[in-house]
Amino acid sequence: MGGVCCRPTPVDFDGEVTLFHFVLLRCVGKGAFGKVRVVQHKQTRELYALKYINKAKCVKMKAVPNVVQERRLLEEIDHPFVVNLRYAFQDDENCFFVLDLMLGGDLRFHLERLGSLDEEVVKFYVAQLSSAVQFLHENNIMHRDLKPDNILLDERGNAHLTDFNIGLKFSERKLMGVAGSMAYMAPEILTKRGYSYQIDWWSLGVCAYELIFGRRPFRGRTNNDLTYSITKDPLKWPEDAEKKCSRPGMQVLKGLLNRDPAQRFGCKPHGEGFQELRRHPWFQNIDWDTLESKEQTPPFIPDGKKANFDASHELEELLLEDNPLKAKTRKANQENFSPEMRQMEEQFTSYDFKKMQRRSYFPQNAQLISTATATSSGMASSRPSTPATDLRLENGVVINGNSIHDADIDMSRTDRMMTEKDYQ
Numbered sequence: 319m320g321g322v323c324c325r326p327t328p329v330d331f332d333g334e335v336t337l338f339h340f341v342l343l344r345c346v347g348k349g350a351f352g353k354v355r356v357v358q359h360k361q362t363r364e365l366y367a368l369k370y371i372n373k374a375k376c377v378k379m380k381a382v383p384n385v386v387q388e389r390r391l392l393e394e395i396d397h398p399f400v401v402n403l404r405y406a407f408q409d410d411e412n413c414f415f416v417l418d419l420m421l422g423g424d425l426r427f428h429l430e431r432l433g434s435l436d437e438e439v440v441k442f443y444v445a446q447l448s449s450a451v452q453f454l455h456e457n458n459i460m461h462r463d464l465k466p467d468n469i470l471l472d473e474r475g476n477a478h479l480t481d482f483n484i485g486l487k488f489s490e491r492k493l494m495g496v497a498g499s500m501a502y503m504a505p506e507i508l509t510k511r512g513y514s515y516q517i518d519w520w521s522l523g524v525c526a527y528e529l530i531f532g533r534r535p536f537r538g539r540t541n542n543d544l545t546y547s548i549t550k551d552p553l554k555w556p557e558d559a560e561k562k563c564s565r566p567g568m569q570v571l572k573g574l575l576n577r578d579p580a581q582r583f584g585c586k587p588h589g590e591g592f593q594e595l596r597r598h599p600w601f602q603n604i605d606w607d608t609l610e611s612k613e614q615t616p617p618f619i620p621d622g623k624k625a626n627f628d629a630s631h632e633l634e635e636l637l638l639e640d641n642p643l644k645a646k647t648r649k650a651n652q653e654n655f656s657p658e659m660r661q662m663e664e665q666f667t668s669y670d671f672k673k674m675q676r677r678s679y680f681p682q683n684a685q686l687i688s689t690a691t692a693t694s695s696g697m698a699s700s701r702p703s704t705p706a707t708d709l710r711l712e713n714g715v716v717i718n719g720n721s722i723h724d725a726d727i728d729m730s731r732t733d734r735m736m737t738e739k740d741y742q
């Protein structure tokens with residue numbers, strides 16, 4: 319009798335993906351709404367990163383549209399230098415993103431430990447990340463939050479862009495909403511004259527400068543000081559700059575940190591900017607043809623024996639978490655849902671990369687975007703029957719069949735990203 323309660327719940331791998339499909343392993347990170355931990359798929363034995371977001375907290379912080387937007391954007395993306403989505407699902411408490419696992423830690427972690435990184439290492443990351451940024455822009459996706467915290471290394475040392483929480487589909491029309499982490503924001507965001515995809519190239523320039531020199535190019539003690547510095551201060555080099563960076567390297571940094579988006583490196587339309595960047599003498603020793611297939615040996619290999627993340631997350635989970643993550647069968651009674659909870663329920667749809675083709679939720683590229691791992695038979699029932707379902711944003715804008723390109727998200731929530739650290 320007593321044995322019945324201990325019998326493991328049988329797992330239906332043919333059904334929709336749930337937390338029961340995974341073995342929960344160690345905690346590796348903490349985000350604004352939830353945690354990140356290593357998981358293993360019980361059937362394939364593959365390891366992944368599970369990012370889970372508490373739904374109640376998300377509703378309280380008015381972040382439902384961002385989470386839905388991130389889920390939708392991630393389905394469109396599949397690139398060697400992006401932390402790609404593999405599965406998505408929800409239970410009564412959490413929304414789950416199952417992502418490529420990056421065991422090498424984030425670049426903020428390494429920067430804090432090393433003080434600065436070797437120019438050759440940074441060049442390698444800039445090459446990989448430019449390829450990711452170019453891919454996103456070709457697909458009309460702006461990241462808007464490129465910073466060392468959002469660049470993760472795999473165990474071999476390849477750089478990957480993550481966190482599409484404030485990512486956005488863009489069109490010809492310029493955006494006005496102030497979003498991102500202030501220290502990495504392009505001047506055109508702060509001057510509120512309207513901006514577009516070029517802002518990601520600026521942020522890449524700030525990251526590269528910070529990684530090479532161990533300090534940011536523009537600084538200020540207050541928001542106003544930082545805004546002034548980003549929009550007006552001439553670009554200065556540290557006194558020992560020549561010891562840390564070659565002349566071609568400085569040319570690329572200067573090119574990325576050009577205040578004029580039209581002149582900025584990487585920004586010429588139709589991929590011309592990216593081609594120009596690839597041809598720059600700084601990248602002479604980068605073999606662009608084999609870069610994306612990850613055939614090259616990265617110049618910095620993270621220490622595989624040590625944890626490349628803050629181990630306090632794990633301790634916190636063990637000692638302080640009063641509601642540890644556990645797979646539970648759903649019993650949601652949708653009648654009592656608030657509109658936000660219902661929105662999350664309906665729009666954070668399941669995704670399984672083994673069974674489904676990636677496709678766009680956004681009208682201008684609603685066609686299937688990748689057939690790499692898909693089998694046509696496995697479409698899950700939770701997938702909406704039309705490519706774009708309405709997504710109501712905080713500012714009341716409804717993203718539907720026509721308006722996504724023109725919509726900007728009210729980023730009032732994103733001041734959480736402008737932490738003290740960002741002003742220094």
Ligand SMILES: Nc1ncnc2c1ncn2[C@@H]1O[C@H](COP(=O)(O)OP(=O)(O)OP(=O)(O)O)[C@@H](O)[C@H]1O
Pocket residue numbers: 346347348349350351352353354367369401417418419420421423424467470480481483627
């Ligand atoms: N795919 C991954 N593989 C390994 N570790 C990861 C992965 N994704 C995130 N992490 C770790 O977990 C930490 C928190 O990630 P998460 O994306 O939740 O935080 P965040 O940047 O605050 O996100 P958000 O802004 O969405 O709250 C990261 O700093 C990183 O160290």
